[in-house]
Amino acid sequence: MLGEKRKTGPQQKMPTNRRIVLASRPQTTASTSNFRLEEAPTPVLQPGQILIRNQWLSLDPYMRGRMNDARSYVAPQALNEVMLGATAGKVVESRNRAFAAGDQVVAYTGWQEYGVSDGSGVLKIDPRGGVPLSAYLGAVGMPGVTAWYGLKRIIDPHKGQTVVVSAASGAVGGVVGQLVKTLDARAVGIAGGVEKCRYVIDELGFHACIDYKAQDTPEKFNQALKEAAPNGIDGYFENVGGVMMNAVLPRMNAFGRIALCGLIAGYEGRPIPIDNPAWFLISRLTLQGFIVSEHMDVWHEALKELGALVVAGGIKYRESVAQGLENAPQAFVGMLRGANFGKQLVKLA
Amino acid sequence: MLGEKRKTGPQQKMPTNRRIVLASRPQTTASTSNFRLEEAPTPVLQPGQILIRNQWLSLDPYMRGRMNDARSYVAPQALNEVMLGATAGKVVESRNRAFAAGDQVVAYTGWQEYGVSDGSGVLKIDPRGGVPLSAYLGAVGMPGVTAWYGLKRIIDPHKGQTVVVSAASGAVGGVVGQLVKTLDARAVGIAGGVEKCRYVIDELGFHACIDYKAQDTPEKFNQALKEAAPNGIDGYFENVGGVMMNAVLPRMNAFGRIALCGLIAGYEGRPIPIDNPAWFLISRLTLQGFIVSEHMDVWHEALKELGALVVAGGIKYRESVAQGLENAPQAFVGMLRGANFGKQLVKLA
Numbered sequence: 001m002l003g004e005k006r007k008t009g010p011q012q013k014m015p016t017n018r019r020i021v022l023a024s025r026p027q028t029t030a031s032t033s034n035f036r037l038e039e040a041p042t043p044v045l046q047p048g049q050i051l052i053r054n055q056w057l058s059l060d061p062y063m064r065g066r067m068n069d070a071r072s073y074v075a076p077q078a079l080n081e082v083m084l085g086a087t088a089g090k091v092v093e094s095r096n097r098a099f100a101a102g103d104q105v106v107a108y109t110g111w112q113e114y115g116v117s118d119g120s121g122v123l124k125i126d127p128r129g130g131v132p133l134s135a136y137l138g139a140v141g142m143p144g145v146t147a148w149y150g151l152k153r154i155i156d157p158h159k160g161q162t163v164v165v166s167a168a169s170g171a172v173g174g175v176v177g178q179l180v181k182t183l184d185a186r187a188v189g190i191a192g193g194v195e196k197c198r199y200v201i202d203e204l205g206f207h208a209c210i211d212y213k214a215q216d217t218p219e220k221f222n223q224a225l226k227e228a229a230p231n232g233i234d235g236y237f238e239n240v241g242g243v244m245m246n247a248v249l250p251r252m253n254a255f256g257r258i259a260l261c262g263l264i265a266g267y268e269g270r271p272i273p274i275d276n277p278a279w280f281l282i283s284r285l286t287l288q289g290f291i292v293s294e295h296m297d298v299w300h301e302a303l304k305e306l307g308a309l310v311v312a313g314g315i316k317y318r319e320s321v322a323q324g325l326e327n328a329p330q331a332f333v334g335m336l337r338g339a340n341f342g343k344q345l346v347k348l349a
Numbered sequence: 350m351l352g353e354k355r356k357t358g359p360q361q362k363m364p365t366n367r368r369i370v371l372a373s374r375p376q377t378t379a380s381t382s383n384f385r386l387e388e389a390p391t392p393v394l395q396p397g398q399i400l401i402r403n404q405w406l407s408l409d410p411y412m413r414g415r416m417n418d419a420r421s422y423v424a425p426q427a428l429n430e431v432m433l434g435a436t437a438g439k440v441v442e443s444r445n446r447a448f449a450a451g452d453q454v455v456a457y458t459g460w461q462e463y464g465v466s467d468g469s470g471v472l473k474i475d476p477r478g479g480v481p482l483s484a485y486l487g488a489v490g491m492p493g494v495t496a497w498y499g500l501k502r503i504i505d506p507h508k509g510q511t512v513v514v515s516a517a518s519g520a521v522g523g524v525v526g527q528l529v530k531t532l533d534a535r536a537v538g539i540a541g542g543v544e545k546c547r548y549v550i551d552e553l554g555f556h557a558c559i560d561y562k563a564q565d566t567p568e569k570f571n572q573a574l575k576e577a578a579p580n581g582i583d584g585y586f587e588n589v590g591g592v593m594m595n596a597v598l599p600r601m602n603a604f605g606r607i608a609l610c611g612l613i614a615g616y617e618g619r620p621i622p623i624d625n626p627a628w629f630l631i632s633r634l635t636l637q638g639f640i641v642s643e644h645m646d647v648w649h650e651a652l653k654e655l656g657a658l659v660v661a662g663g664i665k666y667r668e669s670v671a672q673g674l675e676n677a678p679q680a681f682v683g684m685l686r687g688a689n690f691g692k693q694l695v696k697l698a
Contacts, residue, residue, distance in 0.1 A: 072631050073603070241626060254422070260629050273622035277590060280609050280638040282421050287636045289629040 017042040018325050019082045019112030025069055029268045030336060034067065035083070035329040042114045050099045050122070052107055052115045054089040057325070057346040058137035059332045060171075061239075064267045073291050083111040083328075086142060088125075088133050089348075099124065106136040111328050113348055130311045138171045138343035139317045140306045146292040147175035147237070148302040150259030153295070154288050155235030157185040162229045164188045164248055167239035168209060169196040171317070171343035172261060175306070176237045177206045178315045185235075188228045190244055192338050199341070203316055212244065221247040232256075241265045242272035249279040260289040267336065318342030324349060366391040367674055368431045368461030374416055378617045379685060383416065384432070384678040391463045394444045399471070401456055401464045403438040406674070406695040407486035408681045409520075410588075413616045422640050432460040432677075435491060437474075437482045438697075448473065455485045460677050462697055479660045487520045487692035488666045489655045495641040496524035496586075497651040499608030502644070503637050504584030506534040511578045513537045513597055516588035517558060518545040520666070520692035521610060524655070525586045526555045527664045534584075537577045539593055541687050548690070552665055561593065570596040581605075590614045591621035598628040609638040616685065667691030673698060 016039050023036035045051055063085060066077040077084060087110065091103040096119045099105070104125040109115020125133060131140050138144065157163050163180045167173040168189025177187035177200065189200040189209040197209040208228035215221035225233070225247060232253035238245060241263030252258075266272045279285065309315040320340035322331035328346045335344040365388050372385035394400055412434060415426040426433060436459065440452040445468045448454070453474040458464020474482060480489050487493065506512050512529045516522040517538025526549065529536035538549040538558040546558040557577035564570035574582070574596060581602035587594060590612030601607075615621045628634065658664040669689035671680035677695045684693040 073633065245626070260626075263627055263630055266625075266627055271625035271627055273624050274626050275622050276615075276620035277594065277609075277623050278612050278615055278620055280636060281612055281640075282638075284422060284638045284640055284643070285636075286638075287629060287634075289631075289633045289635075291630075291633055294633070 015042050015114060016040070017112055017114040019110070020325060020328055021080050021082055022067060022077050023080070025067055025079070026268070030064060030067060030333055032329040032333055037326055043116055045093060045095045045116065048096050048118050049116055050091050050096050050105075050119060051093040052087070052089045052105055052109060052117065052122075053092045054087045054109060054113055054115055054348050056088040056134045056137055057111055057328060057348065058086040058088075058141070059322075059328065059335055059344040059346065060085065060142070061262055061264050061267065061336065063332065064264075064336055084108065085110050086137050087115060088137055089115070104133055106133075106141065111325065111346075113325060129307060131307050134319060134343075134345055135310055135317070137345060138319065139175050139310055139315050140303060142292060143171035143343065144175045144306040144315075145299055145302045146261055147172045147179060148306060149292050149295050149298055150237050150261050150290060151176050151179050151235070152302075153298065154259040154286075154290065155237060155257045157183055157235050159184040160186070161234035162186040162188060162231055163235040163237065164190065164225070164229060164233050165206075165237040165239070166190045166244045167262075167264065168200045168204075168206060169318070169342060170239065170340075173237065173239055174200070174204050174317055174342065175315060177204055178309070181205055182309070182314065186229070186231075188225075188233075190240070196341065199318065203318075215247075218243075218247060222250065225251045235259070237261060239264060246275045249274070249276065249285075252279065252283045252285055254283050256283055256285045258285060258287040260287055264336070320344045322346045364391050364463060365389070366461055366463040368459070369674060369677055370429050370431055371416060371426050372429070374418055374428070375617070379413060379416060379682055381678040381682055386675055392465055394442060394465065397445050397467050399440050399445050399448045399454075399466055399468060400442040401436070401438045401454055401458060401466060401471075402441045403436045403458060403462055403464055403697050405437040405483045405486055406460055406677060406697065407435040407437075407490070408671075408677065408684055408693040408695065409434065409491070410611055410613050410616065410685065412681065413613075413685055433457065434459050435486055436464060437486055438464070453482055455482075455490065460674065460695075462674060478656060480656050483668060483692075483694055484659055484666070486694060487668065488524050488659055488664050489652060491641060492520035492692060493524050493655040493664075494648055494651045495610055496521045496528060497655060498641050498644050498647055499586050499610050499639060500525050500528050500584070501651075502647065503608040503635075503639065504586060504606045506532055506584050508533040509535070510583035511535040511537060511580055512584040512586065513539065513574070513578060513582050514555075514586040514588070515539045515593045516611075516613065517549045517553075517555060518667070518690060519588065522586065522588055523549070523553050523666055523691065524664060526553055527658070530554055531658070531663065535578070535580075537574075537582075539589070545690065548667065552667075564596075567592075567596060571599065574600045584608070586610060588613060595624045598623070598625065598634075601628065601632050601634055603632050605632055605634045607634060607636040609636055613685065669693045671695045 069076045106123040165173045165176045169191045180187035187206040189206045197211045200209040210224045236258045239262040242265035418425045455472040514522045514525045518540045526536035536555040538555045546560045549555045549558040559573045585607045588611040591614035
């Protein structure tokens, strides 16, 4: 790995920009060898542009889909280009009147130390709001709004109904369950391992949590769901797919709603089928796939509510923080295998 | 098979009522041996009741689900009880002021020659409306409203969009496609065999029809869909499931809607999986299972529109008519295998 170098000329600061590019597309599972660390000069700003020193990178499961050269809801990540993604940092130079050096911002500049932007889509943060900068990449950012949209606009649980959430200790799932509580509904999580389940119940306050790793047969999973959701399941927030979906479907109540946010179990290798689609008919279910970036109209309302809840302690979250840009690929690959615990971030020096 | 007998006493007409009961539940595929023809006296009317001489029985795929003793959206059909189902006939005796002998009615009295009702849920038909009585069991009945609801309330196609319908020559599918045309959208059918496809295009006026029996590989099916729906698929009205669903999903456009009305391919034997649920996410699809009897609020509006279209020739339909009560089981079993062509009925002598 290369160390950090700064080259400073006499006329102009010209920091070297370290960045990670997609070197190759995975055949099945992604590995660190699909990425390459590069150095490049930081571009000189044009009028209207700002230079951001990134402090946090967001690593998100959707990025795995972009690594394939296949039709999907996002365009493929270009080879030999910097990996795209959300970032939080500080403006270090501005030729845009809407921003000043020192502003904290959330942007979409990717896996690199310095990002350049014309300001469009860049969110200026008021640090007096009490929300930590990194939270704008998690509970008060895209993952939080994803949770908010899927729960409020698709599942829309009534008081007393039961909502099940897979990947419940994750950046999205954790917020879903805590929002369920604000609606006086029952939150049941599914997570991998005793430790994650304990966190989901003790810290996040879910009513119950199922450790899927301990349910080694469909019968056991079914029984665990029966106990955790004794009145059946009215809403399911799906981040995982596969065995989760197949276990939950038979326990859904009539007119249940499924918000399909992710299918991380099937992101690598063969797709995992829905075994018995008849449940959609038998229980008159609605399943809706969604991508939160297509619902920008809700972001303002959602972020306001999420920010207030974070400040008031009504939404808690955990972060898995990798240190240094060079560790982003390893952290990303680990996240795809469930090695993270909460929102996966990379902290830049 | 027993012949028809009438026993007439001197004090009171007491016709023998022939009826078909569920004799046993199918292990996998239903057969005529699951049914039994019985004779019973027609009950003496109580105050408020009417006696209906059934002229038409409706045979519908949902009845197969009721033959199992399993959790479903309808209660199981009781053993040794008359098979339930919609019927059309004539009031022959009335002790209810809302009905008179001679009235044509649609009711839900099941597979028998005489039905008794207290009038609730019984629809009195005005024969001057120009709609044939049997159509109230098809295009202007439950199958028609099913088509109407799934298309208008779930798929809701815009002008110029493409809607694909499986079982397109059937009682529901045929109406779906003809309603699609009234919305200036493109109707693509899927049906089994050259003859059915020709009917779907030539008689019903679909823009295209795919003979699924001629598509013996997924690649062929995909290619046929590509040609029949060159702009992709915006709405899918699913009556069949299995290979149909798996072929259609990858061709769906972003924000496509799937109305799940039936899964006849999986009604007997093992469930047929949805191979790649990732399409729901990739294309942000909505899938909704529905049962039209739970949406009674639309029936009046739907029946009015469907009746007018039938009278004006905007909705055509075909009927497969079995003659005589004793042939109902054979006709029903045949329908499950696709032997019918259009709405399956039984005409009583």
